[in-house]
Amino acid sequence: MTRTTVCTRPFRAMGPRLEVEQIGAQTVVHNYGHGGSGWSLSWGSSGIAVRYALATGVRDLAVIGCGALGLTSAILAQRAGLRVTIYAKERPPDVRSSLATGLWTPDSRICLEENATPEFKQSWEAMARTSFATYQNYMNLPDAPVEWIDNYTLSGGEPHLLSAPPSASPPRFAELRQELIPDLSMRLERLPPERNPFPTPYAVRTSVMMFNITEYTSVLMAEFFRNGGVIETRSFETPSQFSQLAQQTLINATGYGAKALFRDDAITPVRGQLARLMPQPDLHYGVLYDRVLMVPRRDGIVVQALGGDEGFGFGDDSTAPDERQALAAVQTIADLSARMQRFSQAARSRFTS
Numbered sequence: 001m002t003r004t005t006v007c008t009r010p011f012r013a014m015g016p017r018l019e020v021e022q023i024g025a026q027t028v029v030h031n032y033g034h035g036g037s038g039w040s041l042s043w044g045s046s047g048i049a050v051r052y053a054l055a056t057g058v059r060d061l062a063v064i065g066c067g068a069l070g071l072t073s074a075i076l077a078q079r080a081g082l083r084v085t086i087y088a089k090e091r092p093p094d095v096r097s098s099l100a101t102g103l104w105t106p107d108s109r110i111c112l113e114e115n116a117t118p119e120f121k122q123s124w125e126a127m128a129r130t131s132f133a134t135y136q137n138y139m140n141l142p143d144a145p146v147e148w149i150d151n152y153t154l155s156g157g158e159p160h161l162l163s164a165p166p167s168a169s170p171p172r173f174a175e176l177r178q179e180l181i182p183d184l185s186m187r188l189e190r191l192p193p194e195r196n197p198f199p200t201p202y203a204v205r206t207s208v209m210m211f212n213i214t215e216y217t218s219v220l221m222a223e224f225f226r227n228g229g230v231i232e233t234r235s236f237e238t239p240s241q242f243s244q245l246a247q248q249t250l251i252n253a254t255g256y257g258a259k260a261l262f263r264d265d266a267i268t269p270v271r272g273q274l275a276r277l278m279p280q281p282d283l284h285y286g287v288l289y290d291r292v293l294m295v296p297r298r299d300g301i302v303v304q305a306l307g308g309d310e311g312f313g314f315g316d317d318s319t320a321p322d323e324r325q326a327l328a329a330v331q332t333i334a335d336l337s338a339r340m341q342r343f344s345q346a347a348r349s350r351f352t353s
Contacts, residue, residue, distance in 0.1 A: 001330055002276050002300065004321035007099035008269035010256040011035040011314075015111035015120055016045060017264070020052050023239050027056050029251045031069050032258045033267060035173075036108030038068040039100055039211055043134040044127030046072040049251050054080060062087060062247035066231060067097035070253035071220045077251070078227040085247065086224075089235040089257075092217045096255055101274065101304055102297050103151075103286075104209035106131065107176040109270055109310075116174035125180045132184050135209060138219065144298055145216035151208045151286040154336075156201035170311030199336075199343035200289070208286065214299035236261060271313035275326035277301040292332040305329040 012033035021028045031049035034041055046069055053061055059082060063074045066088035074084045092098050106128040111120065138146040177185045186207040196203045224231075236242065239262060242250060252258065259267040283296040293304045305325055306312060 001326065002278060004273060004275050004323060004326040005099045006271060006273045006319045006321055007096050008256050008271055008317055008319060009036050009038075009096075009109060010259065011109045011268045011270045012264075012266045013112045013268070014115045014266065015124070016041075017258075017266075018045060018048050018052075018123075024243055025248065026242055026245075027053075027058075027249045028239070028242070029053050029249070030258075030262075031073055031251055031253045032065075032255050033264075034069070034255075035110050035270065036100075036272070037106050037110050038097055038255065039102075039213075040104045040106040040108070041110075041124075041127045041131050042068045042072040043076070044130035045069060046076050046251075046253075047130055048123075048127070049073050049253075050076045050080060053077065053082075053249050053251055056249045058247075058249035059083065060247050060249075061085075062242075062245050062250040063253060064088070064236065064242075064250055065095075065253035065255060065257065066091045067095040067253065067255055068100075069097075069255065070251075071217070071224060073251045073253050074224055074229060075220060075227070078224065078229060084224075084227075084229050086229065086231045087234045087236075087245065088231065089233065091231060091233075092221065093214065098213055098217065099272075099274065100211075100213060101272070101293070101302060102211045102213050102295055104132070104135070104211070106181075107174060109173050110176070111174050113172040113174045116176065121176060121180060124176055128177075128181055129184070132181075132209075138216065141219070143215045144212055145219045146209065146211055148207050149210050149284055149286055149296065150205055151288065152198065153204045153206075154198050154200040154202065154287060154289040170309040171314055173310055197340070197344070199339040210286070210295065210297065212298045268315055269317040271316035271318060272304065273313075273322060273325060275303040275330050277303065277330070287333070287336070289336050290332050292329045294333050303329045303333055 010033050016033045017030040029049045029052045061077050061082045061084050063070050063086045066086050077084050135146050189205045191203045258264050279300050287294045291306045295302045
C-alpha cells in the first residue's frame with residue numbers, strides 16, 4: 001500500500017448547481033455540486049455551463065477551479081472559440097477530483113430520491129448521454145486514459161472485516177441509470193458454477209467504464225494548453241474578489257470549495273477514502289466483495305471500503321486518513337486473492353486426478 005487518500009464529495013440534495021448569477025458587473029455561471037458523479041457527468045454538465053456563458057456574448061472567459069468540471073468547462077469553451085484562463089488555488093494532481101475512484105458512475109449521490117423530478121431527470125439524462133458519448137473519443141488512446149473493464153460482484157464470502165455500522169437513517173439517493181439510460185447500462189451476467197473462477201457461490205459480471213485519472217487528466221491538460229489556455233494560481237475568499245479579474249464572465253467550478261466560497265450550506269460532504277496500491281499490468285478486472293471495491297487502474301490500484309449502506313461517509317468532512325480502515329479493506333482483497341489461489345489449485349488438482 002503506497003498511500004491513503006481522502007476526498008469529500010460535494011453532494012447537494014437537489015442536485016448540481018447549474019445556473020447563472022449576477023455578482024456586481026460580472027456574470028457567474030455555477031457548475032458544481034455533483035456528489036460522486038463529477039467525472040461521470042463532466043462533459044454534459046460543462047456543456048450546459050458553456051452554453052450559459054456563450055449567451056453573454058463573451059469572448060474571454062474565466063474558469064474558477066481546475067478539477068473535473070473546471071477542465072472540461074475550459075476545454076469546451078475553447079472548442080467554442082473562447083480565450084480561457086483558469087484561476088485555481090490547486091491544480092492536478094492536488095485537486096479533489098484527482099482523488100476519485102475512477103469509475104463511470106453518473107448517478108452516484110447525484111441527488112435525493114425525492115428531488116428527482118421529471119425536469120431533473122430530463123437534465124440528468126442529457127448530461128449522462130453527452131458525457132458517455134464524449135468518453136468514446138478517449139478510448140484506445142496511448143496509455144488508456146479511458147477504458148472498459150469487467151467488474152465482478154461477489155457474494156457468499158467471509159464475514160466483513162470492517163466494523164463501521166450502518167447509518168441510523170441513511171439518505172435515499174436517486175438511482176437513475178436503469179430507468180433512464182438502460183441502453184448505456186451493461187447487462188449483468190450471473191456466472192454458472194463451471195465458469196466461476198472465484199471462491200464464492202455467486203459471481204455476477206458486468207462491464208464498466210474506468211478512468212485512469214492520472215493519464216486522463218494529463219490528456220485534458222495537454223489539450224487545454226495546446227489550445228492556448230492559461231492557468232493562474234489564485235485563491236478567493238469571497239465572490240467579491242472576482243471583480244479583480246479582467247474577465248466579465250466566469251464559470252464557477254469549485255466543487256466542494258463552493259461551500260465556503262459561496263456559503264452554500266446545501267453542500268453536504270460525503271467522505272470517501274482510497275487505499276492505493278502499486279499498479280499490476282496484468283490485472284484487468286475489478287471486484288466488489290464484502291463491501292470493498294477494488295478498481296485496477298493503470299496509474300495504481302485503488303481499494304475502497306463502502307460501508308454498510310449508501311449513507312457511509314455522509315456528512316463526514318474529515319480528511320484525515322483512517323489507516324485502520326484502509327488496511328482492513330486491503331486485507332479483505334488480499335484474503336480473497338489467497339482464497340482464489342487455493343480455489344484454483346484445488347480445481348487443477350481435481351482436473352488432473
